[in-house]
Amino acid sequence: MRQATVYIDSSALQYNLNRVKQLAPHSKIVSMVKANAYGHGVKDCLAALNNTDAFGVATLEEALELRSHGAKHPITLIEGIFNANEMDAVLKHQLECVIHHHQQVEWLLNYKDEYIQQGLKVWIKLNSGMNRLGFKIDDIIDVITRLKREGLHCVLVMHFANADVPAHPMNQQQIQQLLKIKDMCAPIEVSCCNSAAIFNWPELHFDYVRPGIMLYGATPFADKNIHELDLKPVMTFTARIIALNSIQAGESVGYGSLFTAEENIDIAIVSIGYGDGYPRAYTTQNYVAIDGKLRRVIGRVSMDMIAIDVTGLNAALDQEVELWGQHRLVDDVAQANGTIGYELLCRLSNRPIRRKIEI
Numbered sequence: 001m002r003q004a005t006v007y008i009d010s011s012a013l014q015y016n017l018n019r020v021k022q023l024a025p026h027s028k029i030v031s032m033v034k035a036n037a038y039g040h041g042v043k044d045c046l047a048a049l050n051n052t053d054a055f056g057v058a059t060l061e062e063a064l065e066l067r068s069h070g071a072k073h074p075i076t077l078i079e080g081i082f083n084a085n086e087m088d089a090v091l092k093h094q095l096e097c098v099i100h101h102h103q104q105v106e107w108l109l110n111y112k113d114e115y116i117q118q119g120l121k122v123w124i125k126l127n128s129g130m131n132r133l134g135f136k137i138d139d140i141i142d143v144i145t146r147l148k149r150e151g152l153h154c155v156l157v158m159h160f161a162n163a164d165v166p167a168h169p170m171n172q173q174q175i176q177q178l179l180k181i182k183d184m185c186a187p188i189e190v191s192c193c194n195s196a197a198i199f200n201w202p203e204l205h206f207d208y209v210r211p212g213i214m215l216y217g218a219t220p221f222a223d224k225n226i227h228e229l230d231l232k233p234v235m236t237f238t239a240r241i242i243a244l245n246s247i248q249a250g251e252s253v254g255y256g257s258l259f260t261a262e263e264n265i266d267i268a269i270v271s272i273g274y275g276d277g278y279p280r281a282y283t284t285q286n287y288v289a290i291d292g293k294l295r296r297v298i299g300r301v302s303m304d305m306i307a308i309d310v311t312g313l314n315a316a317l318d319q320e321v322e323l324w325g326q327h328r329l330v331d332d333v334a335q336a337n338g339t340i341g342y343e344l345l346c347r348l349s350n351r352p353i354r355r356k357i358e359i
């Protein structure tokens, strides 16, 4: 059987959650587990995240999956509900809604008594310049005032467009807007920090922080790696060598013959490809780790295979190769392929086997 494997290290996940607690000791933690826990498999992550205060998901289906695995924590739907019909499930499963447009206010108010009775909070989204979701500064005060008057417990929520670039001028604009609304709507709970913001601005941690990528041991920053941030990679993605060849100088490898050997080399064919979620974009900067040492990926990535230069190594059939993990960080694979760790983690296919490493 093919042994392409995604290992999920529960103790690394717990370690990273503790890092959030260390950095934001006075805030509650909403662990972001949307997109199947950033591709890690929400079921395999739950036990290690048990000490979180709450979870954040993007869709009702993701929230129901969490409940089906026995999660009892508060769950926030970070885009709220998509239509009025979803209110029944919200109440049945005790989910907290983000409200980012006026129709959602009406949908919620139709069920407000039950929502309040269940002790659910409502998260009001400020659009402070990212211009995806939320009420603009002129509108949000009326919405919050109305919801408070109706007896709802409100949390003011904002999301940074450039938290990964602390000096970006948009950050100060967003912070000033948030602080203004916070003052005008006092008393109100506040949440604005994703992973990058948790590192950048301790003074903005407020009531809830919302870490995502840092929990999984990948970096939110282009210029800081996880060692500098003291995080541990949760996912190790491996595959095995299924063929060994020697090629002569002048011979090429793979589709498009993009790689031509300049000298005689030994190559290993590893059973992994873009059909599993390994990126296909052509680059000469792709490396994998064998026995902890980096080896070059050569030629085009196929759907099911890649080729590696193993010259000088005693590579063997069935040997395990790390595509990303401890020795080859997912962030480095992402950078070599013009993307971010988030994307590579989220877009793994369901073809690799999944194994959880228990604590």
Ligand SMILES: Cc1ncc(COP(=O)(O)O)c(C=O)c1O
Binding pocket: 032, 078, 159, 193, 194, 195, 196, 210, 211, 212, 213, 214, 220
């Ligand atoms: C509203 C919101 N909060 C928090 C996060 C977590 O962000 P990160 O993974 O960068 O920590 C996200 C992720 O996209 C988000 O959309």
